[in-house]
Amino acid sequence: MPRPLRLGVNIDHVATIRNARGGRFPDPVRAALLAVEAGADGITAHLREDRRHISDADIETLREQVTAPLNLEMAATEEMLRIALRHKPHAACIVPEKREERTTEGGLDAASGHNHLKPFVSALREAGIRVSLFVEPDRKQLDAAVTLGAPVVELHTGAYCEAEGEGRERELARLTDAAAHAEAVGLECHAGHGLSYDTVAPIAEIPTIVELNIGHFLVGEAIFVGLADSIRGMRERMDRARGLA
Numbered sequence: 414m415p416r417p418l419r420l421g422v423n424i425d426h427v428a429t430i431r432n433a434r435g436g437r438f439p440d441p442v443r444a445a446l447l448a449v450e451a452g453a454d455g456i457t458a459h460l461r462e463d464r465r466h467i468s469d470a471d472i473e474t475l476r477e478q479v480t481a482p483l484n485l486e487m488a489a490t491e492e493m494l495r496i497a498l499r500h501k502p503h504a505a506c507i508v509p510e511k512r513e514e515r516t517t518e519g520g521l522d523a524a525s526g527h528n529h530l531k532p533f534v535s536a537l538r539e540a541g542i543r544v545s546l547f548v549e550p551d552r553k554q555l556d557a558a559v560t561l562g563a564p565v566v567e568l569h570t571g572a573y574c575e576a577e578g579e580g581r582e583r584e585l586a587r588l589t590d591a592a593a594h595a596e597a598v599g600l601e602c603h604a605g606h607g608l609s610y611d612t613v614a615p616i617a618e619i620p621t622i623v624e625l626n627i628g629h630f631l632v633g634e635a636i637f638v639g640l641a642d643s644i645r646g647m648r649e650r651m652d653r654a655r656g657l658a
């Protein structure tokens with residue numbers, strides 16, 4: 414029997430649309446509640462330093478109104494740590510963050526960032542928050558996650574999604590190798606970034622990946638089919654590829 418594959422729906426870009434005008438619509442918390450109804454196993458939100466999409470108030474309301482697990486994506490900064498410890502989400506995914514980037518470009522350098530990251534991983538773990546590190550599909554980064562005491566890694570699928578032809582096959586091979594290595598060294602393995610209906614199946618087929626976090630495509634597709642159908646379509650493709658449907 415294949416392992417279940419969880420879907421974390423990232424609602425950041427519902428907030429992006431809201432913030433384009435200011436005001437309250439569309440409401441990312443309503444999107445989160447609908448996402449769970451449509452088959453999401455959890456909600457993911459990235460509170461960025463510049464608050465370009467999700468706001469502090471969104472995190473507060475998500476914690477009050479959504480009972481599904483919340484995965485807070487956060488940079489390793491004192492400010493974000495304070496916020497995470499205050500809200501105690503189910504999970505925190507530590508991501509690299511550059512102010513000028515459009516989205517999270519590249520994974521965290523867990524290998525050379527050990528001394529900076531260690532206190533963040535420890536403090537989050539002590540608070541009972543499941544910590545993951547968003548890393549490139551590279552064995553060295555996974556070994557560094559083990560050394561840091563992080564129980565989970567999320568593999569960056571951005572390069573795989575952007576590549577075409579043989580390049581994509583190469584990136585898929587890197588992801589497959591990293592996911593197998595994760596299991597061998599005792600890490601729970603997640604994946605995400607840039608996934609769409611066209612790219613999700615080969616990732617869902619990798620048996621040691623147990624969670625995908627997907628946002629931008631789902632919110633975009635929702636413009637055409639509505640958020641619930643957009644999510645259901647992803648769930649179906651994931652479950653079919655995994656051999657669960």
Ligand code: PXP
Pocket residue numbers: 423425459486506508516517547567604605606607608626627628629630
């Ligand atoms: N996982 C992580 C760690 C991310 O930073 C992001 C983007 O915020 C995602 C998954 C989702 O990426 P996308 O919005 O491209 O599906």
